[in-house]
Amino acid sequence: MIYRCFLVFILFLSSCQKRGDYDQILIIGHGGMGLDHLMSIYHDNTFESVELALEFSGVNGVEVDVQMDLDGELWLCHDTDLSLSLGVDGSIPEYHTEFLEEQSYETIRKEKLCKLRDVIHLFDDSDQLFIDVKSFNPSSGIIVDPMLFKEALDTILMEAACEISVILVNGSWVSYFVDDYQTYLDTDSKSIMDSYLSSYPQLAGLVVRYESLSRTEIQDYLNQNWQIYLYEIRSVKRIRNALEKRPSGILPDDIRRALIEAR
Amino acid sequence: MRIFFIVFLISFKFSIAQPVSEVLDTSNTSIALSLSVERNDFYTTFTYLRSIESFSVNPSLGFGLVHSVFQANPFVRAGIDIYYNPVDKTILNCQKVLFGVGLGYYFSFYNRPTFTNNHELCAGYLFRFGKRLKFIQKTFIGILKESFMGNNERVHLVYPNFHLSMGLSYDL
Numbered sequence: 001m002i003y004r005c006f007l008v009f010i011l012f013l014s015s016c017q018k019r020g021d022y023d024q025i026l027i028i029g030h031g032g033m034g035l036d037h038l039m040s041i042y043h044d045n046t047f048e049s050v051e052l053a054l055e056f057s058g059v060n061g062v063e064v065d066v067q068m069d070l071d072g073e074l075w076l077c078h079d080t081d082l083s084l085s086l087g088v089d090g091s092i093p094e095y096h097t098e099f100l101e102e103q104s105y106e107t108i109r110k111e112k113l114c115k116l117r118d119v120i121h122l123f124d125d126s127d128q129l130f131i132d133v134k135s136f137n138p139s140s141g142i143i144v145d146p147m148l149f150k151e152a153l154d155t156i157l158m159e160a161a162c163e164i165s166v167i168l169v170n171g172s173w174v175s176y177f178v179d180d181y182q183t184y185l186d187t188d189s190k191s192i193m194d195s196y197l198s199s200y201p202q203l204a205g206l207v208v209r210y211e212s213l214s215r216t217e218i219q220d221y222l223n224q225n226w227q228i229y230l231y232e233i234r235s236v237k238r239i240r241n242a243l244e245k246r247p248s249g250i251l252p253d254d255i256r257r258a259l260i261e262a263r
Numbered sequence: 264m265r266i267f268f269i270v271f272l273i274s275f276k277f278s279i280a281q282p283v284s285e286v287l288d289t290s291n292t293s294i295a296l297s298l299s300v301e302r303n304d305f306y307t308t309f310t311y312l313r314s315i316e317s318f319s320v321n322p323s324l325g326f327g328l329v330h331s332v333f334q335a336n337p338f339v340r341a342g343i344d345i346y347y348n349p350v351d352k353t354i355l356n357c358q359k360v361l362f363g364v365g366l367g368y369y370f371s372f373y374n375r376p377t378f379t380n381n382h383e384l385c386a387g388y389l390f391r392f393g394k395r396l397k398f399i400q401k402t403f404i405g406i407l408k409e410s411f412m413g414n415n416e417r418v419h420l421v422y423p424n425f426h427l428s429m430g431l432s433y434d435l
Contacts, residue, residue: 055414055415108423
């Protein structure tokens with residue numbers, strides 16, 4: 001009997017999995033509380049979503065998608081086609097500020113479309129703000145002028161207390177931002193990553209999809225002093241796998257689940 | 264669709280049951296065990312059901328997992344439901360059909376990622392069918408108020424919630 005109890009106790013102990021030490025991995029809210037998350041309380045890239053994400057202890061910052069309108073105002077918005085979430089035809093670069101100020105998401109709470117300048121004061125000096133620059137609008141075919149975009153960004157971020165990073169999908173924009181901001185490239189292609197990192201050693205690193213890099217590749221980049229952030233992390237399984245890759249940070253779409261796993 | 268439902272309820276109330284030979288179950292006290300899913304969580308609940316004429320009062324105690332089964336993040340919940348039972352009929356083979364509409368209040372709390380408590384007010388129905396051992400099904404919708412201590416201030420979130428429960432009850 002004693003032997004059986006001892007055996008059960010040993011089996012119980014061996015079944016307990018040691019929690020990994022992920023304190024060094026930053027948790028950055030993707031679009032606030034998460035992008036395309038069914039149970040999310042607020043729509044992504046809204047004032048409410050960013051504010052709530054920053055209230056969670058253990059969250060290191062927030063990533064927002066930023067687009068510029070016809071008047072040079074910067075707006076938080078992920079969608080390039082506004083009819084999907086706001087019920088308005090067209091895209092942000094096609095409209096004037098006055099019109100966009102009246103727009104709200106088609107959700108229960110009707111969150112208003114939010115300007116970048118309105119969320120800046122939510123970040124304090126310990127927070128990180130990642131700005132995903134939307135430079136090209138595929139639905140309208142509009143290409144935004146990088147100089148105008150950077151000028152608008154400089155003006156708004158002049159009084160920001162937090163650490164600012166810029167994420168660029170468009171590699172041709174890197175030269176405009178890389179000297180003034182912590183700049184990250186977002187691409188799935190390993191050859192493009194290597195090409196840009198060798199051409200622009202000032203780049204801070206990469207923000208890539210969860211599946212784009214293996215743990216070994218991530219460690220190689222980290223050893224060369226580049227930062228690696230992973231996104232498109234929705235399920236618990238993905239959160240665990242992403243943390244196991246030991247990147248600099250993750251951009252989860254469910255902050256609460258990520259905090260349970262990582263903190 | 265709503266018309267059919269109302270007609271069903273009314274017809275059930277005025278329908279006449281067949282005479283039965285077996286002794287009818289007249290117990291007004293039951294216990295129940297049910298499995299449920301709600302917006303964020305999965306949980307199991309132990310409920311005490313007490314009927315007083317057409318009404319029933321059901322205090323419950325539950326235990327569940329927050330957000331994800333895979334994370335095994337537990338929470339405790341307690342609540343009370345009050346029903347008005349417009350349908351309480353005995354049909355073939357002494358099987359009872361009970362249908363109640365009512366209100367419920369629940370309180371729950373959990374500790375990770377941060378200490379959070381929930382207060383919830385719901386409305387819905389409870390359906391029971393069977394002899395002494397009955398199948399139960401409950402559907403509730405309502406408003407949930409979630410609160411936790413944020414980095415800067417206490418955060419209060421109010422949002423809609425739902426509960427779908429299935430289980431078994433046993434008449435004492």
